[in-house]
Amino acid sequence: xxxxxxxxxxxxxxxxxxxxxxxxxxASSETxxxxxxxxxxxxxxxxxxxxxxxxxxxxxxADCFRSxxxxxxxxxxxxxxxxxxxxxxxxxxxGGPSSRVALQFVHDMQERAHKNFEASRDRSLPVFGVGxxxxxxxxxxxxxxxxxxxxxxxxxxIVSSLAPPRKEFHxxxxxTVYSSDSSDGKERLLELMNVVSDPTGREDxxxxxxxxxxxxxxxxxxxxxxxxxxxxSRIAAHVISATVKGQGYSLPxxxxxxxxxxxxxxxxxxRDCFIQEINMFCRLDSLKTVKLSTGPSSSINSLVSSFVxxxxxxxxxxxSTIVRTAGKLIPFQFNRIPEIIDGNVxxxxxxxxxxxxxKSNESVSSESFCPLCNSPLDKSEIVDWSNLKNCRSSDTFxxxxxxxxxxxxxxxxxxxxxxxxxxxxHSVVARSNQVNNGxxxxxxxxxxxxxxxxxxxxxLSDGEDET
Amino acid sequence: MEGKRNVRICCLCNExxxxxxxxxxxxxxxxxxxxxxxxxxxxxxxxxxRLFSRGDRVAIGASGGKDSTVxxxxxxxxxxxxxxxxxxxxxxxxxxITGYRDDSLETVHRNQIQYGLPLKIVSYKDLYGWTMDExxxxxxxxxxxxxxxxxxxxxxxxxxxxxxxxxxVTGHNADDIAETILLNILRGDIARLSRxxxxxxxxxxxxPRCKPFKYTYEKEIVMYAYFKKLDYFSTECIYSPNAYxxxxxxxxxxxxxxxxxxxxxxxxxxxxxRISTTTKMHEQGxxxxxxxxxxxxxxxxxxxSSGDGGGSTRCCSSAWWMFTVTVPEALRSISxxxxxxxxxxxKNKEKxxxxxxxxxxxxxEEMKVVFIDKGKRFSAxxxx
Numbered sequence: 076x077x078x079x080x081x082x083x084x085x086x087x088x089x090x091x092x093x094x095x096x097x098x099x100x101x102a103s104s105e106t107x108x109x110x111x112x113x114x115x116x117x118x119x120x121x122x123x124x125x126x127x128x129x130x131x132x133x134x135x136x137a138d139c140f141r142s143x144x145x146x147x148x149x150x151x152x153x154x155x156x157x158x159x160x161x162x163x164x165x166x167x168x169x170g171g172p173s174s175r176v177a178l179q180f181v182h183d184m185q186e187r188a189h190k191n192f193e194a195s196r197d198r199s200l201p202v203f204g205v206g207x208x209x210x211x212x213x214x215x216x217x218x219x220x221x222x223x224x225x226x227x228x229x230x231x232x233i234v235s236s237l238a239p240p241r242k243e244f245h246x247x248x249x250x251t252v253y254s255s256d257s258s259d260g261k262e263r264l265l266e267l268m269n270v271v272s273d274p275t276g277r278e279d280x281x282x283x284x285x286x287x288x289x290x291x292x293x294x295x296x297x298x299x300x301x302x303x304x305x306x307x308s309r310i311a312a313h314v315i316s317a318t319v320k321g322q323g324y325s326l327p328x329x330x331x332x333x334x335x336x337x338x339x340x341x342x343x344x345x346r347d348c349f350i351q352e353i354n355m356f357c358r359l360d361s362l363k364t365v366k367l368s369t370g371p372s373s374s375i376n377s378l379v380s381s382f383v384x385x386x387x388x389x390x391x392x393x394x395s396t397i398v399r400t401a402g403k404l405i406p407f408q409f410n411r412i413p414e415i416i417d418g419n420v421x422x423x424x425x426x427x428x429x430x431x432x433x434k435s436n437e438s439v440s441s442e443s444f445c446p447l448c449n450s451p452l453d454k455s456e457i458v459d460w461s462n463l464k465n466c467r468s469s470d471t472f473x474x475x476x477x478x479x480x481x482x483x484x485x486x487x488x489x490x491x492x493x494x495x496x497x498x499x500x501h502s503v504v505a506r507s508n509q510v511n512n513g514x515x516x517x518x519x520x521x522x523x524x525x526x527x528x529x530x531x532x533x534x535l536s537d538g539e540d541e542t
Numbered sequence: 543m544e545g546k547r548n549v550r551i552c553c554l555c556n557e558x559x560x561x562x563x564x565x566x567x568x569x570x571x572x573x574x575x576x577x578x579x580x581x582x583x584x585x586x587x588x589x590x591x592r593l594f595s596r597g598d599r600v601a602i603g604a605s606g607g608k609d610s611t612v613x614x615x616x617x618x619x620x621x622x623x624x625x626x627x628x629x630x631x632x633x634x635x636x637x638x639i640t641g642y643r644d645d646s647l648e649t650v651h652r653n654q655i656q657y658g659l660p661l662k663i664v665s666y667k668d669l670y671g672w673t674m675d676e677x678x679x680x681x682x683x684x685x686x687x688x689x690x691x692x693x694x695x696x697x698x699x700x701x702x703x704x705x706x707x708x709x710x711v712t713g714h715n716a717d718d719i720a721e722t723i724l725l726n727i728l729r730g731d732i733a734r735l736s737r738x739x740x741x742x743x744x745x746x747x748x749x750p751r752c753k754p755f756k757y758t759y760e761k762e763i764v765m766y767a768y769f770k771k772l773d774y775f776s777t778e779c780i781y782s783p784n785a786y787x788x789x790x791x792x793x794x795x796x797x798x799x800x801x802x803x804x805x806x807x808x809x810x811x812x813x814x815x816r817i818s819t820t821t822k823m824h825e826q827g828x829x830x831x832x833x834x835x836x837x838x839x840x841x842x843x844x845x846x847s848s849g850d851g852g853g854s855t856r857c858c859s860s861a862w863w864m865f866t867v868t869v870p871e872a873l874r875s876i877s878x879x880x881x882x883x884x885x886x887x888x889k890n891k892e893k894x895x896x897x898x899x900x901x902x903x904x905x906x907e908e909m910k911v912v913f914i915d916k917g918k919r920f921s922a923x924x925x926x
Contacts, residue, residue: 273801318723318807318812319807319808321814323810323812323815326815327816373800375797375800375801378793378796378800382793393728396730400731401727403818404815405816405817405818439816479807482803
């Protein structure tokens with residue numbers, strides 16, 4: 076009695092199929108000889124290329140692969156109203172392959188829009204503007220100066236070659252988050268980071284600061300969208316690491332196409348692309364990328380990344396399964412582009428946005444955010460402010476942070492906490508104060524008597540006396 | 543964790559010498575304080591979740607392994623010390639695995655005497671008419687864990703019904719639950735993801751199950767058993783431990799090494815996931831034949847006609863096994879069974895009319911579809 080007959084042995088059969096396609100990437104340089112008989116599934120003209128991972132690996136030729144990948148990008152952009160003709164878009168470019176491809180695609184899209192603009196008679200539809208930003212984090216993770224110089228040179232060359240239309244390039248050191256409060260930003264940043272002892276906490280702290288810097292640049296130079304190159308592989312790893320850090324409540328906020336909890340909405344148009352596809356695209360089109368040397372990391376983030384990469388190797392749809400699972404968690408109200416009310420925006424644009432936007436009944440509204448990482452707080456993390464009236468502001472700050480930040484970033488003792496608080500960029504402190512004031516407003520919904528107190532002098536008689 | 547290197551006094555009582563580092567908190571403490579902290583934590587979990595009420599009859603799922611042994615010990619101790627007023631029973635399942643279950647049941651028999659708890663053993667042989675040894679002989683080593691898990695779930699229910707208990711407690715620990723949460727994310731099982739982190743499950747079923755060790759680290763359970771010199775059985779099942787699970791297990795251990803609290807954080811995430819109500823959930827309901835809860839259905843076509851409809855009965859697959867066939871016979875004599883699943887049915891037809899039924903997996907196991915056809919071939923594929 077066979078255990079794996081021809082019909083029944085489907086599981087092992089399928090797995091073997093995957094394995095063989097999986098095996099190809101390693102031998103991708105020799106695919107030419109091997110796949111001479113394999114025609115592209117789409118155009119049925121050219122030979123397939125393989126080695127780009129995911130479920131489509133080895134199905135398309137180079138051209139069809141390119142247009143397929145760009146198609147994923149464009150679908151994400153149009154169906155989430157990420158970029159409108161009047162927008163000014165800031166692409167966050169780290170030099171790595173994902174943000175390189177994001178930059179390329181945004182450029183391609185802009186180029187097309189530009190051509191259409193030139194060709195159209197009335198020139199009514201403007202072309203969206205594009206800028207590029209590189210955040211220099213060498214203060215926190217030191218890099219040999221010549222390496223940074225070379226990187227910056229390479230990056231500005233990449234940006235300048237993507238014209239016309241011309242793109243403004245912003246080279247921004249991470250300590251710029253202090254630029255408005257003091258001149259000793261570098262020192263304060265270092266002091267701040269030194270208080271954080273947990274390696275994962277340091278990485279996540281830097282991530283928050285990076286977003287702060289991006290927001291600052293975008294806001295200063297009048298951009299209204301920030302494009303990140305986060306791909307599905309990156310997002311899958313984030314799903315797992317956020318779960319591991321106990322951030323199950325706020326997790327859905329980070330993994331949607333749109334994240335508008337910030338002053339300038341952040342969009343992830345490569346959310347459906349695998350890192351292998353992105354690498355393949357860079358290889359095919361010889362897109363230059365820059366990799367800065369980084370030391371070994373012993374953080375949860377890197378442990379999770381290698382775990383997910385390993386799973387992906389074993390099953391080429393694993394990462395998309397992870398993201399799909401997390402996609403079934405309810406997103407937040409800010410996970411969509413805010414409706415345009417501005418009458419100057421063409422009606423077509425507004426209509427398109429309305430059509431594609433998330434239905435609001437499918438999302439959760441959240442009023443409280445962690446002042447440090449800006450993740451929405453769950454009920455248990457929202458504290459009772461009436462007990463905190465006489466606390467030091469650093470302690471109040473500590474209590475208003477999410478439990479994950481409290482554990483991995485904030486120092487446990489009060490004195491170091493005070494120091495940490497002093498070294499925080501002004502914008503973070505301001506955010507926390509705003510949160511606390513917001514909390515008072517929220518209280519009014521719960522306790523109408525607080526409202527009543529405010530209008531007491533205008534009331535003619537006390538309601539209870541009347542009866 | 544830091545300092546006190548030269549002194550090493552328990553940081554809880556500040557009296558006795560510290561003899562262990564508590565895995566959960568990395569505090570250096572003495573064994574007495576460890577016992578107290580360990581037991582107290584479980585006591586608090588029982589209280590805060592209102593797991594039991596006075597007078598409850600409670601069956602402890604006892605395999606003879608470390609988790610269930612410690613659970614039986616701690617629960618009977620807490621019941622005595624805090625006067626819960628529970629009637630405790632040991633309930634074991636004999637799957638009929640020579641060289642594994644027979645040995646571990648010896649341990650349970652000893653526990654019965656040591657803790658003075660009445661013991662009930664339900665066996666596959668009595669319930670279903672076959673043993674796992676016989677099944678493995680027929681289907682080989684592949685997927686037999688899922689198979690076995692499905693039947694153990696129901697065997698436990700039947701044993702619990704026999705003992706007329708109000709609750710069934712199992713020794714699932716925090717590591718197990720964290721692992722299940724991760725696995726459900728990895729394989730996209732949103733329905734199970736929403737259920738697997740609850741401390742009490744099956745409240746709508748015949749007997750609710752609860753996991754008092756939900757927040758208890760495996761390492762601490764092992765440590766407790768070690769210092770208390772509890773009598774338990776530690777061999778793994780001879781029929782292949784699940785490789786995929788092992789993978790996630792290793793990852794959890796790596797995480798625990800970097801950050802002990804990660805296990806609790808995963809459980810916290812699992813509890814805080816907000817799952818859209820519009821997401822299609824597996825249908826759960828009561829089997830028309832055996833009355834047990836089931837999430838997967840088998841349509842039994844009594845007229846042996848093709849396709850669905852006709853005089854078919856909807857029932858859970860376990861009942862299908864039990865009422866329609868006994869497994870060895872099934873392989874020889876069953877003429878036609880088809881499942882309610884449309885897609886699978888299509889696939890099934892392509893394969894030339896082979897028989898096929900869905901079985902519902904044990905809560906933490908992967909869902910499988912069992913294929914059986916006239917050609918006496920038996921295999922399984924993953925579904926959904």
